[in-house]
Amino acid sequence: MSSEAAIEYEVAQGRAKAFYPRFERKDELQHQTHYCPGCGHGIVHKMLARAIDELGIQDRTILVGPVGCSVFTYYYFEVGNVQAAHGRAPAVATAMKRSRPQSVVVAYQGDGDLSAIGSAEILHTANRGENITVIFVNNAIYSMTGGQAAPTTLLGQKSTTTPDGRSAATEGYPLHMSELLATLEAPVYIERVALGDNKQIAQAGKAIRRAVQNQVRGLGFSLIEVLSPCPTIWKMSAVDAQRWVREVMEKTFPLGVLRDRTKDAAPKALPPAAPALEEIPRILGVAEQDLPAGNAHAMEPGRDVDLEVRIAGFGGQGVLLLGEVLAEAGLDAGLEVSWLPSYGPEMRSGTSNCHVRLSSRPIDSPLVAAPGILVAMNEPSLRKFDHSVRAGGWVIYNGEAFPEDCVRQDLHVLAAPFTQLADELGDARASNMIMLGALLEIAGALPGASVDAALRRLVKNSRWVELDLRALERGRALLKHSFPEVIG
Template sequence: MSNDSALNYTVAQGRATSFFPTFERKDELQHATHFCPGCGHGVVHKMLARAIDELAVQDRTILVGPVGCGVFTYHYFDVGNISAAHGRASAVASAVKRSRPEAIVLSYQGDGDLAAIGAAEILHSANRGESITVIFINNAVYSMTGGQSAPTTLLGQKSTTNPEGRNAIPDGYPLHVSELLATLEAPVYIERVGLGDNKQLMAAQRAIRRGLENQVRGLGFSFIEVLAPCPTIWKMNAVEAQHWVRDVMEKTFPLGVMRDKTKETEPRPAPASAPALDRIPGILGVAEADLPTGNAHVMEQGREVDLEVRIAGFGGQGVLLLGEMLAEAGLDAGLEVSWLPSYGPEMRSGTSNCHVRISNAVIDSPVVTSPGVLVAMNEPSLRKFDRAVRPGGWIIYNGEEFPADCVRDDIHVLALPFTQIANDLGDARAANMVMLGALLQISGVLPRESVSAALRRLIKHQRWVDLDEKAIAHGGSLAAARSQEE
């Protein structure tokens, strides 16, 4: 190990402590990373790990990883790891930093992730001056998906989506993210570095360390853009790709410090903690009694409630409203609830489903994988989810006949032509409410008053309120009759 005080960095041999000793992704690859030879990600990973070690912040570092070739940060860094949805890493990092001000929070992102789908997130995170450190890997392409154009693709550079090369008209110019962010007032430190030769590598290590150091000092937003080789997609060998960074990329993206306010910036105060719940009516300027979720019909104490429901059907059948009604009624009853909608891509007639949980304990996850009750509004939805229903559970199915190959002997089934029944009551569109009535009867967890209150809150037209009340009551009696048959 040697120490060069003039450059103020340490050349360390061996594995950084903040790397895991092995990569647990594939048995035969414990000794190797998933990166291609010469990939800039691997180099930056090493620099980042070294900076974390040198600043002794491994125990309090939280790394938010991207979608892209950098997606596996959690396989390598022995720190707190979070995977963000594509483009959202800086927004996730902002939230993490606000709730854990003592943590060193890093957002690690590629140019597709940060400059394309995540352009809004990075712009606003920077503009808010969030006290996070962003490492931006600019390799001028979408690598993970096979080399499509990125916002940073150079003029003339070929890609799978632009085989003749990028043209300013109609493709626009390479996006200079560092320069763009440097027009904002809040960022404290912005630097673009490269991995094009040894001199650049040393400057990159220094910049990454500074980015972290700024956060250790409690300063605001730090951003380090790294021009990084991607030999595989660029169709070069590792040495050619490194030289391309230095000789070609750098001409479009000049290296250097674009912003340095670290000397004159005071540490940012930690964010105020969220107000106590009992202060919220005062802040909103309303009397507690007027709050919309008044828990008006609180269930009797001590009764265990744990209802997990999956509701599925075509868009337009009122699947989401059924779930919302259930959750709203649960809220009214003073219970913990979650409602998680899942839409198909089509506006109408696509599939749609939602997850609802109602419990008197805190809900850990809104995802319902093994429902106690499945409400299937059509056959495809039944076939999609029937096997997931837990033993002893119920399927409420909208159909005259329950398909023979879906029959199970460890669950209960209520199969009725609910659309026809609703039509006879006045409108086929109330089928969801007839099914809700059956579900309420079967589960028996929610007071009638809570259901009425939810109905009145969610449905605006009196004609529908009246019809839905009738439909819910009718669904309840159909289910009660079915239970007596059992």
């Protein structure tokens, strides 16, 4: 036969366009794949490539390759390729699809990758209903690393890490990922197919095409599990391996559609268009024209302020808010300020304290080790911090009387039942603002307008603003009454 005669045939199934004509990313043997003879990956690759061709999405497709035998998918597919860490392809695919909604993202994973190390990622990706396609190639073993047991390994199946065969007693049962994922609400389409014979292969091709098409239509999460032969690791001939898929694997992993909401699913809405770049500062609340001008002009000119305050009490007493109003008022008055909270777990009867500094000069440390004023909202807080107050400093204490054993001769003390006073004003929770009123009177540094502005900025409810303003006034009056000499 002449060579001319040899080329006279019709190509029924040519190379898919989604494949590179020659695998130039491979080091050697660029005309063939790295897959072993009889391996199922080649067939799955071909079906995926054909689906990409048929749907006309080659430019839009991003293939996320796993760790495992199919780690080199990027050798073969002429699409955008991203190689992911072991088991993480669904997380990678999630983010790619979210940021590039027009793309078609396919995560291609093996059974070790998806059902063991990546079990969390696939579960949550499916549960979020990400609009991606997952191809899950299950050969019941870790092949690339030489035949260790996978969660999908069959009972009794020998592997290098189950040398006597998988035992339910020690290794548990084969994990049915598709069934598990089909219990979730969000997935649109989940089907298990196999490569056991030509009929099965034809069905697998249809399923893969549909799983990709669902994404193109914007329907949501689709996953196709493919039972696939691994003659090399199974130590079988290609023919026997295919038969094993059909006659043995299928018994543990029955074929069929586990979820199909393709007909009912509505296409997901695309995210709204991004705002113009010029809008961003305003959206973030940092546009200068939206920020308050402040009342710096109300400050006494040349006044040297250096206020170091520690505020402490139980969680819920308004410790942090008191500090915040003080700091915000300082900023409004044009001072340098810092507010530093102690923070703890959100739980009952936690204590809370914060450090506040207001200064006419730059603040070096925001930590207030030796406060000039301590606001102690309860006795434990007083006992914890009273020793730290600097000589000649002030303690504002929420209690009828200062505990006798706490008395320091070198401090000014304002002790009053602030909670009760606040209750008389209308709400015991305003005690923090009465204490702040007294503090402001002691400090004498801040313009009233700045305190008002700070309060209105931080307290949104007008009823509370009104109550807090009365509480501040009550605190100022209390201090003036108790320490008339401080005024002026």
